[in-house]
Structures are given as structure tokens and as C-alpha cells.
Amino acid sequence: MKPTFKLKINGKAFAVQAHPLERLLDVLREQCGLSGTKEGCGEGECGACSVLLNGELVNSCLVPIAQAAGAAVLTVEGLASKSLSALQKSFLEHGGAQCGICTPGMLIAASALLKTSRRPNEKKVREALAGNLCRCTGYQNIVESVVGAHKESR
Amino acid sequence: MRGTASDYSLVTPKSLCEALTLIQQGAHPLAGGTDLMVLFEAGSLQWKSLVNIAGLKELKGIRFQQDRVELGALTTYTQILEDKKVVSHFPMLAESARLTGAWAIQNRGTLGGNIANASPAADSPPSLLAYDAEITLTSATGDRTIPYVDFHQGYKKTAIREGEIIRSITLPFPRRHSHTYFRKVGTRNAQAISKVVVAGLAHIIGGRLDQFRWAVGSLAPFPKRCRHVEKILWGNRVAKDLIQTACDNLKNDIAPIDDIRSTSTYRMIVARNCLKDFLEQLL
Ligand SMILES: Cc1cc2nc3c(=O)[nH]c(=O)nc-3n(C[C@H](O)[C@H](O)[C@H](O)COP(=O)(O)OP(=O)(O)OC[C@H]3O[C@@H](n4cnc5c(N)ncnc54)[C@H](O)[C@@H]3O)c2cc1C
Ligand code: FES
Ligand code: FES
Numbered sequence: 001m002k003p004t005f006k007l008k009i010n011g012k013a014f015a016v017q018a019h020p021l022e023r024l025l026d027v028l029r030e031q032c033g034l035s036g037t038k039e040g041c042g043e044g045e046c047g048a049c050s051v052l053l054n055g056e057l058v059n060s061c062l063v064p065i066a067q068a069a070g071a072a073v074l075t076v077e078g079l080a081s082k083s084l085s086a087l088q089k090s091f092l093e094h095g096g097a098q099c100g101i102c103t104p105g106m107l108i109a110a111s112a113l114l115k116t117s118r119r120p121n122e123k124k125v126r127e128a129l130a131g132n133l134c135r136c137t138g139y140q141n142i143v144e145s146v147v148g149a150h151k152e153s154r
Numbered sequence: 155m156r157g158t159a160s161d162y163s164l165v166t167p168k169s170l171c172e173a174l175t176l177i178q179q180g181a182h183p184l185a186g187g188t189d190l191m192v193l194f195e196a197g198s199l200q201w202k203s204l205v206n207i208a209g210l211k212e213l214k215g216i217r218f219q220q221d222r223v224e225l226g227a228l229t230t231y232t233q234i235l236e237d238k239k240v241v242s243h244f245p246m247l248a249e250s251a252r253l254t255g256a257w258a259i260q261n262r263g264t265l266g267g268n269i270a271n272a273s274p275a276a277d278s279p280p281s282l283l284a285y286d287a288e289i290t291l292t293s294a295t296g297d298r299t300i301p302y303v304d305f306h307q308g309y310k311k312t313a314i315r316e317g318e319i320i321r322s323i324t325l326p327f328p329r330r331h332s333h334t335y336f337r338k339v340g341t342r343n344a345q346a347i348s349k350v351v352v353a354g355l356a357h358i359i360g361g362r363l364d365q366f367r368w369a370v371g372s373l374a375p376f377p378k379r380c381r382h383v384e385k386i387l388w389g390n391r392v393a394k395d396l397i398q399t400a401c402d403n404l405k406n407d408i409a410p411i412d413d414i415r416s417t418s419t420y421r422m423i424v425a426r427n428c429l430k431d432f433l434e435q436l437l
Contacts, residue, residue: 020159020163022159043192043195044188050258058262061191064184064191067187067206109257131259
């Protein structure tokens, strides 16, 4: 029988049965019904699967569920509340999303940055999002969305 | 195609002792997973029995002693970059960490994993070689420490024996007023595998080089020191013609190849230019 792993996802307790090597990405999408986290490459290159694991930005395609046992996970669903966050509003305002496949990862990577740096400049934003690929926007609008996010929070 | 999880076993041991017993029985360690999970995704992960060493506290932590620092094998790139003392004493190691992958990789990838994976293109080994690090290996029968320069022995061939894993890497503080040089050349600034990576350390006394180490990655089947070049420089006064001689001798130390990332010719030129650049800074 597969072992049970307990973890807290977006503040809610989950107990999932999975093979220890199963990817956190698949557990989130297939067992927890959290399909906001996307799979792009499956090999750590694109960032579409970004989540925060105990507050740290990780690629969930590279994390076996055994390494998330007991951890707190934040997915893009956990960023949403009744009203849009400053970051989400800024993405809308600056046209930071087109097809949307990279967007959950971009939002998670951006929120990892905004936790440590409240008003990051463009250089800092580009560094923080370097592991997140987008084939639509050409990045400029995404960078502007994140740089502009602090204005929304006033 | 991706491997099937049920073809593998992944055990999370409670202690280092338990982990080492499993490893002695033939299991393979999994640390941050940033190399192994890629192999799993590609369907080419050959080790079926895995031990999750990520939680083992004996393999974690950064410890300063009087004249050296010991980095646990599980030290991540982010932990290196967040430690102000490591960054100030070992700027080349910090640069290797800063230029490895992007944030998500830096948060998970470990120094021990980078070394053990032994890619010829890995970014930390040249810095560790230039700092003349030592590496401590541990097994169910005890620890042994060897100079890191003896660790890489051939393409993906290392000094790790059956039943052993890396416990820590120790770096002696460089001498005061040492000069250092680190350069990674890739296709883009972040998340690119190196076409060329170099690290150099020099110390000059009375106008002469009394210490010179030059280590390279992506230029040979394994990360290595350039002994011919070093020998030419060691004990001498840096001057235009000596620089020329050193650069001409680089071809005796390296054997760059053509591959998907670059060509042998390009790599040779870049390697030469980097060496020249460092030596001209010492003029
Ligand atoms: C998108 C992406 C970008 C990357 N960019 C770079 C880059 O720019 N530069 C670079 O150098 N690398 C890069 N890497 C490779 C990788 O991130 C590093 O090599 C990393 O340091 C591996 O560490 P890990 O803990 O994740 O290793 P794992 O994947 O857990 O293990 C790697 C290998 O090391 C062994 N191992 C791990 N720990 C030990 C130990 N303590 N003792 C003995 N064996 C051990 C494992 O058994 C395995 O064979 C990248 C990877 C990805 C996916
Ligand atoms: S799907 Fe995980 S990084 Fe691309
Ligand atoms: S919006 Fe389409 S990939 Fe970024």
C-alpha cells in the first residue's frame, strides 16, 4: 500500500496517499484538485510548476512528495482571496498575461520576491523571474506588472 | 518518457546511520533532486533504490573554524548566498552559486549534489578547486578526508567508493590580499549550462606569484586544475611575455569538445581570453 503524507496546502490540511517518488506537481493537480499549478517542461527549466515549499520558491516537478512531507505549500490558488491582490491587479493593468500558461508560476515567483523585497526594481525582478519562461509576452509586461505591484497596495 | 514511480523505492531514513546502512546495501542518495528528478522525468534514472538524505542534519550547516569553513554536503546555493561571511571570504563560490540555475534551483540544489553528480560543466567545482578545498566522505565504516583536487578522476568518475556519500566540503581561507577571478560563459545569464567556466586564485609577494591556481569546467572530461599553466606562472613575475607563454600552454591542460552547447574552437578562445584577462589584472 502507498504511504500517507500529510501536508498543509494553502493553509488547509491534506493527507495524500502516494508513492514517495511521485512528484509534488502531480499530487497537487491529480489528488488535491489544484490544477492552477502547470506543467511545462517537467525538468526544472520553465517554472510553470512553481510553488512555495515552506516559503521557498521551488519547481514542484522536481520535488518528490516524500520531500514535501509535513511541509506548508502555497500554490497559485492560495494567492487568491475574495478580492484581487495587488499583484493580480497589476498583472491585469499591465497586460502581464496572454495565454496564461506561465502566469501561475510567474505569480508565485513574484510573490516569493515580494516577500523579501517590497519595491523591487526591474533588475531584481528579472533576476527573480529568470527561471520562469513565457512564450507569449516577451517578458516586458510581466516585469512591469511585478515592478508596479507595490503601487496597487497603497 | 517519464519513469514510473512504482519501479523505484525511495526511503526516508531517520538518521545518518540508517542512511549509510542503506547505502552500503546499494541504495543511491537523493538530495535536492535537481539532477536526479530530471533523469527520472527523462526515464533514464538507472538507480532503482533511493535514499532521501535531504533531512539529515549531520549533512547540513555551515561551520566556521579559525582558518577554514566546513560546508555540509546539503548546503544549498541559497544558503551559501545568504551567509555573509561565506560570501565575503569566498567570492568565487558565491558567484558559482549566484550563477547556478535560477532561484528555484538555488533553493533546492546542493553543493554535495553538484559535486557528486560530477558534470564536466558544473559551476561549483572550479571555485572549489581554486580554493584548494578538501572533501570529507562518510560511510558505515567511518569518515575519510581527501584533497578535492583528487576527487574528479575522469568523465563522471569520482573518488567516491561504494557505500560512501559526501559529508562535507572544507575550504581554507585564502591568504590575505589574494586575487580571485571567476567567469561563467553561457547562452544566457541565468539557468544556462556553462560553455566555459573558470576560477582563478593568485597571490603575489615581492612582485612574484607565490601562489597560482587556475581551474576550469566544460573544457575537459572533468573539472580540473591547469597544472601546466600553473607551473609556468608559479614563482614568476607577471609580464607580457609570460602571459603569452601561459596562454599558449593552456592547450596542454584542456581538451574542449564540440557539443550541443558550443564548439571546441569557441571554448578554446574563451578559455584563453579568460586566463589572459586574469593575468593582465595582475600586471
Ligand atoms: C533547470 C536547472 C538548471 C541547472 N543549472 C545549473 C547550473 O547553472 N550549474 C550547475 O552546476 N548545475 C546546474 N543544475 C544542476 C543541479 O541543479 C546541480 O548539480 C545541483 O547542485 C544538484 O544538487 P541536488 O542536491 O539537487 O542533487 P540530486 O539531484 O539530489 O543528486 C545529484 C547526484 O548527486 C548524488 N548526491 C547528492 N548528494 C550526495 C552526497 N551528499 N553524497 C554523495 N552523492 C550525492 C546523487 O546520488 C545524484 O547522483 C541545474 C539543474 C536544473 C534542473
Ligand atoms: S514543469 Fe517544472 S519547471 Fe517546467
Ligand atoms: S502568457 Fe503564454 S506563456 Fe506566458
